[in-house]
Amino acid sequence: MSPLHTKYVCSVCGYVYDPQVGDPDAGIFPPRAFGDLPEEWICPQCGVGKDLFTLLIPGPRVSD
DSSP states (O other): OOGGGOOEEETTTOOEEOTTTOBGGGTBOSSOOGGGSOTTOBOTTTOOBGGGEEEOOOOOOOOO
16 A cells, blocks of 8 residues: 555544545645654654654445
8 A cells, every 4th residue: 555545543542544535734734654754753643753653544435
């Protein structure tokens, strides 16, 4: 999967970083891959660093 379509999730609060959305409040405009975020970037919800984010592996889709 392309880095620009790979999401990461905060292991503390569950915030999902989406490269197609970015973090505009922190000056991170899309598209921006997680690996290209500045080292000092922090989770906008709980304030932890990038080291506490993990790759989000999508599960199977549930249909109605």
